[in-house]
Each structure stands twice: as structure tokens, then as C-alpha cells.
Amino acid sequence: MSRRPAVSSLDRVAERKQAHLDLCLREDVEAATKTTLFEDVDLVHDALPDLSLDEIDTSVRWLGKRLRAPLVITGMTGGTRAAFRVNRDLARVAEEAGIAFGVGSQRAMHSRPESEWTYRVREHAPKTIVLANIGIAQARTLSLDTVKSLVDALSADALCVHLNVAQEILQPEGDRSFTGGTEAFRRLVRGLDVPVVAKETGCGISRKVAQRLRAAGVRNLDVSGAGGTSWVRIEALRAPGAARLGEIYRDWGIPTAASLLQTRDLGLEIVASGGIRTGLDVAKALALGARVAGAALPVYQAYREHGIEGARRFIDALVAELKAAMLLTGSRKLRDLARAETVIGTRLARWQPRRGRGVAS
Ligand SMILES: Cc1cc2nc3c(=O)[nH]c(=O)nc-3n(C[C@H](O)[C@H](O)[C@H](O)COP(=O)(O)O)c2cc1C
Numbered sequence: 001m002s003r004r005p006a007v008s009s010l011d012r013v014a015e016r017k018q019a020h021l022d023l024c025l026r027e028d029v030e031a032a033t034k035t036t037l038f039e040d041v042d043l044v045h046d047a048l049p050d051l052s053l054d055e056i057d058t059s060v061r062w063l064g065k066r067l068r069a070p071l072v073i074t075g076m077t078g079g080t081r082a083a084f085r086v087n088r089d090l091a092r093v094a095e096e097a098g099i100a101f102g103v104g105s106q107r108a109m110h111s112r113p114e115s116e117w118t119y120r121v122r123e124h125a126p127k128t129i130v131l132a133n134i135g136i137a138q139a140r141t142l143s144l145d146t147v148k149s150l151v152d153a154l155s156a157d158a159l160c161v162h163l164n165v166a167q168e169i170l171q172p173e174g175d176r177s178f179t180g181g182t183e184a185f186r187r188l189v190r191g192l193d194v195p196v197v198a199k200e201t202g203c204g205i206s207r208k209v210a211q212r213l214r215a216a217g218v219r220n221l222d223v224s225g226a227g228g229t230s231w232v233r234i235e236a237l238r239a240p241g242a243a244r245l246g247e248i249y250r251d252w253g254i255p256t257a258a259s260l261l262q263t264r265d266l267g268l269e270i271v272a273s274g275g276i277r278t279g280l281d282v283a284k285a286l287a288l289g290a291r292v293a294g295a296a297l298p299v300y301q302a303y304r305e306h307g308i309e310g311a312r313r314f315i316d317a318l319v320a321e322l323k324a325a326m327l328l329t330g331s332r333k334l335r336d337l338a339r340a341e342t343v344i345g346t347r348l349a350r351w352q353p354r355r356g357r358g359v360a361s
Helices: 012-026 081-097 107-111 113-118 136-141 144-152 165-170 181-191 207-215 231-238 240-249 256-263 279-287 297-328 334-338
Strands: 041-043 060-062 065-067 071-073 100-102 130-135 158-162 196-199 220-222 269-272 292-295 342-344
Touching: 012 081, 012 107, 012 231, 012 297, 041 279, 071 081, 071 297, 081 100, 081 113, 081 297, 107 113, 107 130, 107 144, 130 136, 130 144, 136 158, 136 181, 144 158, 144 181, 158 181, 165 231, 165 240, 181 196, 181 207, 207 256, 231 240, 256 269, 256 279, 269 279, 279 292, 279 297, 279 334, 292 297, 297 334
Parallel strands: 071 100, 071 292, 100 130, 130 158, 158 196, 196 220, 220 269, 269 292
Antiparallel strands: 041 342, 060 065
């Protein structure tokens, strides 16, 4: 067995990540009144599907690999011994279920290279997709070689570069300058050997931003829209001085379903995350153009409540609920679900891009 160096004193980044995890268990950290707007999507019922439940095939190709279900446990943690356990256990759950797994921001790994092992999950998830993760604030300033080494250390299949402006401005110690972000994407897409996923963290990606990312060469988005975990809320709980700003902006962002409508016809591969809580949400997201759907908070909560078994049960439930939606829409494959008929309510329809109003691609 390889000996692992102890993580003795936590640095500030790792301490903050631990505080985030604790708050996610103790407090209500989701949007207050904003929703994903998936409730404004109806999938049209097929009363005569001519299918049996066991013919339904939820497999999908993504980032060059085949997943058994179109799901990803999105990045949450790393940097400490406790974080390693979360990464290892959830990576094992992902491998077993044939879904993808993302580690949390590798900023702590960059500042404390001795914590690298807390992100290394490849031996626990040898076959499935593993996603590396860094914030745009770091990606802007790190050399290409440094970013490459963060990806290589994990033998990752892709790098998620997370966008979290709303979170940063709530953090007393957060970044205040966001210049050079688009250029950083251009540099990474050109220089890395793996795909780059532009990933929000709960505020959604608009059509205009998606178009700018696409022009920079990005082909993969995780819209991570509003209606689920609110990072403004989490940071406001951590910094009482930010309570007022936190109240005002807790629900800031583009609802997840709206972000899908905005970005779905731009030729990008899209992950739908942010407030995905049921397999029906997954099905609606896929019918609105997403390739896979992701979840963070409910997976972590299920894991902390009932251990590995809790996380496994949550993922199994998502898959079963997705299969139900596929049967009920007469979709044998995800390709069929992608073409399933949807009815969109008026609140969500307002987010539909209108041709000729400056938002067309
Ligand atoms: C405890 C926790 C830690 C997170 N840390 C990261 C991170 O390090 N990097 C990142 O890209 N996203 C991070 N996220 C954001 C999630 O990946 C996801 O985009 C967001 O929480 C919305 O999904 P949800 O509503 O299912 O939680 C974190 C989320 C949670 C709950």
C-alpha cells in the first residue's frame, strides 16, 4: 500500500471547502423562491408506447466514453482527508453505476501539492469519466503546463473550468477581477489534450455567454442553472457581513431549464445541472437538449445521511425515474427522448431565444 502524506494544517482554501460541506448539511442552502422551471415543462404522455420497461436503454456516449446512464456527480470537494473519503466513495458509486464523476476545485491542490492524493480517484473509478476542476479565476493566471499537470495527475477525461462570479463577490476574500476569462478558455482549449467543459455553479449560462465560449473553441457546457444550490446563500451564511447582499442575490441566475432553452441549438454538448432532483428532471433536461444531467447537493446529502448505500440508492432512483419517463414518452433510447414532444409553459417560454432580436446564433 502506498503511504499517504498526512494533511496536517489546513490552509484557508481547504478550510473554506470544509465549511461549505458542513453548511450543506446543516442549513437550507438552495434558492429561496426561484425554481429550475422544469415544472414549466410537460413531456407529452404516450398511452400506447409499444415498449417494455426492460428494453429501455439509458446508455449514452459522452466525452469519448459510454455511460450506462446520462448522469454525472458534479464536482464538490478535495484537499483534506475527509474530502478524499467523499471523493473516493462517490467515485466508486459512479463507477459502479456507469456514470461520470467530477472532483471539486483543484485550487487547494495547486496551492498545496501534497494534497494531490485527496483528488486522485482514478483507481476507484478506472473505467468511467473523471472530470478535473479548476476555477476561471485560477485558470486565468496559471500556466498551461500547470493546468495540464492538474489534469494529468487525475488521468482525467476532461477539465471543468468553473464560473462562479456570484459566489466570489459574496466572499470577503473572493476575487474582484474577472478580466481575461474568455481568453483563458481559448488558451486552454488550444493547449490541453482533453476537452474543456465551461461549468457554472448555480447561476446558469446565457445564450450570449455560450456563443462567446463557442467562439473561444469550447464545445462542452455545464449550464448549472438556478433553482438548486445557491452559492450566494452559502457564502452569506459563512460571512455574516454579507447577509444583506446574500438576501438580495440568493436567487440570482438563469433557471436551469431556461439556460437549456437558451443554449440548446448552438451545437454544444450540454450538461444540465443545478436543481436536478429527480429522474423526471433528468428526462425533461434531456428532452430540452442536454446530453447528460448532473447533481451535487442531493448526492452529498444522501451520502452523509446513509453512507455509500445512500448515494447509491439516490443514483438508482434517478435512473429508475428516468426509465419511467422514457417508457411514458415511448422513448426506447435517449435519442428518442431527445426528440420527445414537450409543452412549455409561459414562464419558461419567455426565455426562448427570439430570432431577429440580437440573440440568434
Ligand atoms: C458542497 C458543494 C461543493 C461544491 N464545490 C464545487 C467546486 O469545487 N467546483 C465546481 O465546479 N462546483 C462546485 N459545486 C457546484 C456543483 O458542482 C453544482 O454546479 C451546483 O451545486 C448545482 O448543482 P446542485 O443544485 O445539484 O447542487 C459544489 C457544490 C456543492 C453542493
